[in-house]
Each structure stands twice: as C-alpha cells, then as structure tokens.
Amino acid sequence: MRHAEMFAALALAASLAAGPAHAQQVIKIGVVGPLTGAFAAGGQSQITGAEMRAKEINAQGGPYKIELFSEDDASNCDQSVNATVKLVTRENVVAVLGALNSPCALAMVPITKRYKTPQFTPGVGAAITKQGSEWVFRIAVGAEGQTKALADFTVNKLGEKKIAVLYSDDEYGASMANGFKTALAALGVQPVAFESFPRADQDFTGQLSKAKQAGATALYAVGAYTASALIAKQAKALGMNLKLLGDTGNATPKYIELGGEAVEGAVVMEPFTPVDPDPKVQEFVKRYKDQYGRDPDGWVAEMYDTVGIIHAAVTKAGKADRQVVRDYAASLKPGTAYTGILGQWTFDATGEAQFPLYKVEIKDGKKVIVGR
CATH class of the missing domain: 3.40.50.2300 (Response regulator)
Structure with missing residues (x-):
C-alpha cells in the first residue's frame, strides 16, 4: 500500500466508528513522524497509538469524533516543517503530534508558535521547550x-x-x-x-x-x-x-x-513497559496487541494519552479550538491532572511532563523490570 493510501486508510479507520456525521463535531489532529526510513518503527508507534485512542473515542458516540491526518517526515526536518504547515493551514488541525526526532521537533517549534497551534512532541532534546513558545508540550520525560x-x-x-x-x-x-x-x-x-x-x-x-x-x-x-x-x-x-x-x-x-x-x-x-503486571497495563497491552500484532511501547502510550488529553480539552470547553487545547494542557497540574495509561499527566510552565521511569533489563530477548 502506498503511504498516501495508508494515511487515508488510517484517517478513515479513526472516524468510521463515529456514527452519523451530522450528530458529531470533528476534532482534527495532525501527526508528523517517520513512517519510512530508519526510524519507521517509532513512526508506526506514533500513528497506531493515536489511532487506537481515536477509534475508542469515536466508538463511544459522544458529541465529538476524532479525525487523524498523518504526514510522513521520513526523519527529514525540512519535511517535518512542510508537513506542519500543511496540517495547520490546509487541514486546520487543532493540534500537531510530533515530531518523533528531536531535531525535527525543534524545527517545528517556530511554525507551531507562529500559527498558535499546540505541539505535543515525544522528542527529548533539551532545547525543544526552551524556545519561549507557550504552544509546545513534551509528552515524554526530557x-x-x-x-x-x-x-x-x-x-x-x-x-x-x-x-x-x-x-x-x-x-x-x-x-x-x-x-x-x-x-x-x-x-x-x-x-x-x-x-x-x-x-x-x-x-x-x-x-x-x-x-x-x-x-x-x-x-x-x-x-x-x-x-x-x-x-x-x-x-x-x-x-x-x-x-x-x-x-x-x-x-x-x-x-x-x-x-x-x-x-x-x-x-x-x-515510561511504559508491556511487562508491568498491573491489570490496567495488561488490559491495554492485550487490546493493542489484538489490533496491531505486537507489544506497545512508550511512544504508543504517549500518543494514546495525548489524543485523550485533546479530546478532554475540547469536551470540557464545548468547542474544538487550538487555544482551548493549549490552555487545557497548560492547566494540568498536581490536583488537576489528566489520568491516562501513563498515570497522572501534568505539565510545568515550560511544557515539560514528568513520569516515573521503569528500568528494564533485556534477558533472553525479553524485558524484565529491575527498577522504577
């Protein structure tokens, strides 16, 4: 399947379960990541994590449905920037999820700041949240x-x-x-x-x-x-x-x-490991594995929760709006956190999230938790 066809199929799958279109408003979310090239496995985690949560939300039949728009940047930062401009200006998304690679996420920051669009990135590079932008949020431990x-x-x-x-x-x-x-x-x-x-x-x-x-x-x-x-x-x-x-x-x-x-x-x-025996984690792992045939990783969990955060923001405010999403994410503090598969989501003043990290050791080709 060509990539353009795959993106269209993913967007369609994320909206099929929504029910009658006239009964729901659309929350458009953009995803920028490497679906081809050396980092393609990470890009697949991005899109499948976002897609899984979108399908669950749409199946609930509430007032809002999620529509995903995916762009392959192939780990090329120029492509990341161009993809971001396209998603913001042509598709009118309320938020952009990406990029996976830190240099590319950093290159996107001026664009999302200019267009006042929330950017949620798993990139861990220190400079990403130090550009003076109130529109960028790191959805990983930096x-x-x-x-x-x-x-x-x-x-x-x-x-x-x-x-x-x-x-x-x-x-x-x-x-x-x-x-x-x-x-x-x-x-x-x-x-x-x-x-x-x-x-x-x-x-x-x-x-x-x-x-x-x-x-x-x-x-x-x-x-x-x-x-x-x-x-x-x-x-x-x-x-x-x-x-x-x-x-x-x-x-x-x-x-x-x-x-x-x-x-x-x-x-x-x-931040997430499929070998955590917690029943909530194991139920999530099973649902993901049933759909995608492999264990979820941290990128899957981060993207899954982020789609949930965006949906919660829009539902609370009663409108799909970029400022609404940005303000809701910024409001997530101890006592007002969003609860997701990764636990309690909060962001500090620079957009940094914090989670306890698992330490896992590879034994006989499998992960074993050795600390947290």
Whole structure:
C-alpha cells in the first residue's frame, strides 16, 4: 500500500466508528513522524497509538469524533516543517503530534508558535521547550530527567564507574549525552570516553576502540535505536564485555530485534513497559496487541494519552479550538491532572511532563523490570 493510501486508510479507520456525521463535531489532529526510513518503527508507534485512542473515542458516540491526518517526515526536518504547515493551514488541525526526532521537533517549534497551534512532541532534546513558545508540550520525560535517573541507577544500583558515552551529533544525542555527563559529575563520576558520531554513521569501531583502551566496563550509546543496536554488535565483535545502557529511544522492540544477542543484559529506561503486571497495563497491552500484532511501547502510550488529553480539552470547553487545547494542557497540574495509561499527566510552565521511569533489563530477548 502506498503511504498516501495508508494515511487515508488510517484517517478513515479513526472516524468510521463515529456514527452519523451530522450528530458529531470533528476534532482534527495532525501527526508528523517517520513512517519510512530508519526510524519507521517509532513512526508506526506514533500513528497506531493515536489511532487506537481515536477509534475508542469515536466508538463511544459522544458529541465529538476524532479525525487523524498523518504526514510522513521520513526523519527529514525540512519535511517535518512542510508537513506542519500543511496540517495547520490546509487541514486546520487543532493540534500537531510530533515530531518523533528531536531535531525535527525543534524545527517545528517556530511554525507551531507562529500559527498558535499546540505541539505535543515525544522528542527529548533539551532545547525543544526552551524556545519561549507557550504552544509546545513534551509528552515524554526530557533529557535532564531521563539522564539523572539513568546515571543514578548506573552508579548506585549497577555499581558502574568506568562508563563510556557514544552519541549522535544532533540535538537528541548531544542533549542526552551532556545531560548524562552532568548527572554523572554530580555523583563524582566522569566518563572514561566521550565520543560523538555523525547521525548517519554505521562504523563505530574508532569510538569503541577508544572506549576499550580507556578500560570502559559500561557503555551508554545514544542516537537512533538502529545505531545503538549496531554499536552493541560492533562492541561484541571487538571483544568488549560491556554493560549496555540505554534511554527511552532504545526501549522499542526493534532495538532487541536488531541487536539480538549483542544487546543481552542491556538496561534501558522507559515510561511504559508491556511487562508491568498491573491489570490496567495488561488490559491495554492485550487490546493493542489484538489490533496491531505486537507489544506497545512508550511512544504508543504517549500518543494514546495525548489524543485523550485533546479530546478532554475540547469536551470540557464545548468547542474544538487550538487555544482551548493549549490552555487545557497548560492547566494540568498536581490536583488537576489528566489520568491516562501513563498515570497522572501534568505539565510545568515550560511544557515539560514528568513520569516515573521503569528500568528494564533485556534477558533472553525479553524485558524484565529491575527498577522504577
């Protein structure tokens, strides 16, 4: 199926269960993410998470139905910007969900600010919420929160002190690597190696050799999950026995699939994990798996809840309006939180959300919770 046809099919599926069109008003939501290219698995999580919640809302038959408009940016930031302009000016969406990649989410911020359109992004790059825009909300734990939690677990729980850091030289990689370095410093630890690589690189033997010479016993690789999996394989080929560390970008099932035995024993962070035995989580996992044939990940849960937040905003105000959605999201504070699959949603003054993060270890190709 061509991508344009797939987008149309998803939008249609999200509205089919709505009942008679004359009985409902439409809430138009745009989704910008990579449905093709190296990050396509993340883009699929975006759209399926949003679609699943939209179908549930539409099936309820209330006064509002959700209509999704998806645009594939293929992880190209120019395409992200163009997609955003199209969704805002042509489709007249009340909010844009995206982009997945931090550099692309950052590139979208001036556009959503100019058109006064709420932007909900899972991008974790630190700069995204520091542009002076009241229209951007991060629907993930940002670089500072993630790296503090990861550093604390690495040093105080795993007992690792000789840690190497390899990171992609973009907004995402630099934010996470520098945040991790700062968090380690607060614990009295300095990385034994701190090496960057071009975003599209596929040969990491030079950086890994430096880490090996420095005596690293643990490795935090941050970049695309495809790169992190490849780094794990190349480290293994070099005979390095490392405790692999990862942030939420490596929590996707694709990281395990691509890394295979090389990522066995890796510890990754995620805001949602399908192995949580909580009945509410397991019921959500079953519903998602029945529809899409795989386990949901953090991106699925984040997008699912965000569609719910937008619907709640419009329902409360009685009109589908960008300002209404923005003001409702900004009003979510302790005591007035939105309750979703990820728990209690609140945003601070800069649009940052906070969730407790699971620490999961990959054992026999499966995730096992080792902390929270």
